Amino acid sequence: MIQKLRPWVLSLLSFALLGLFSALASAANTFDHGQWDALLKQHVLPLNGGQATQVDYQGFTDDKVQLDRYLADLSQVTTPEFDAWPKDEQLAFLINAYNAWTVDLILTKWPDLDSIKDLGHFFSSPWSKSFIPLLGQTRSLDDIEHTMIRGSDRYQDPRIHFAVNCASVGCPALSNEAYVGSRLEAQLEEQTQLFLEDRSRNRIDSGKLALSSIFKWYREDFEKGWQGYLSLEQFLLDYSEPLSLSSEEMQMLRDKSMPIRFLDYDWALNRML
Template sequence: MLKVWMLIITLLSFHSLAAPKSELWPYWDKHTQSENSIDHRQWQALLDRYLITQGDNTLFRYASVTSQDKQALNNYLSSLANIDPRQYTKAQQYAYWVNLYNSLTVKLILDNYPTKSITKLGGLFSFGPWDKEIIEVAGKPLTLNDIEHRILRPIWNDPRTHYAVNCASLGCPNLQSQAFTAQNTQQLLEHSAKAFINSDKGVKLSKGKLQLSYIYDWFAVDFAGKEQLLQHLSQYRDDVAAFKGKIIYDYNWQLNEAP
């Protein structure tokens, strides 16, 4: 009985905190016109080696990651931690933060593998690791929530960011097979948005019912309401623009693990 109540409390806590507000951390809202670029080749090499496509999902082969490649991931994260992203252009910064978020998430899973879900990695009364300080950049300890909700969302104000960051879950927009760069960001954002919205885990229209990912409920403010949300979705598929019925939501927290 105690376990049941703990689960209920955890789930209620999650749903009350599932959508942190987009609140700018002004420290990070700086950039330069520097022509310097940030090297993401180590992250790309890991994606090439361990990410596979299966149906609507890209899956990570966590069980196959070698000790050498775990060290390569640590080296990549150390290289990012030693960078002050404020000394780069906004385009370089966006790619930096997305890749940092996604690579940190993979590291969290590898450090706690095997696990059935990232939601199991929080403390006793936590739903997941998103509020845990896990890296320091430019003298500031950061959590995954800091990166997403205090940097990416408020600085760029682009709802497609929700298709870029990956939470290691089947219900999440896919981890992209390409590392983000200043040059490919717009292409990857469009690709990831189209893929997610045209997958059942993103948008499922069947028998007059519209089932959406909970992302569109948790972050409704980023999509500016139901009418604007449908307009957003209809940019990538043409069968939802005129939908007038009830919307339901779903999300699968199972680990995005390759069998």
């Protein structure tokens, strides 16, 4: 009887081992952002259905030990480990790193600042400060956004501009959940639509399309061919619903006859009021 069962037992063991190895391989190709997710859920308040958020920097200060632990875990990742991850996992990691270290930077002077710009000076912006130990080098926020994300051929998705957060009212909302590779597409799409729905930053005004300055500063990113978009107008047409564009306004965009102006950026700290 035992001999008859042996092939079945061996098959069961092989199946179990295969599942274990698969789970281990999957775990090796992901990073646990649970600590950051918990901090965001506790200290980021969504407004207007998530179109904007306010950040409880005092709450982050009180939980600085947890934030430091998360940042230390980010710093432990090696370049070979990072390169072995799927592209969405890499991008989620870099977006979270940017946002978490931005919060950490604000805390270096909290509560004695009104804007992230207060952390810079005439010769150096806060984004150019090299203080982030990441993937074997000491980096700046600019390094993460402009070199590692925008400057890499790996990621050509302009929606990252609605995910990275510069701690300012004018920025797209800091999401109250961590980005994760398995849901990154849905998360980026949600953040894009929420930002475009915010009439304080994107709207029709006196017959002109008034847009956030993000579209001025990074216009080239929306015209590089992602999803086939070769012009900002093409990108905006695909998001005509969150922008609440009429059929006439959409036609003007197609004809490139819609006047576009860019709104002033509000650099006030996105603190909880």
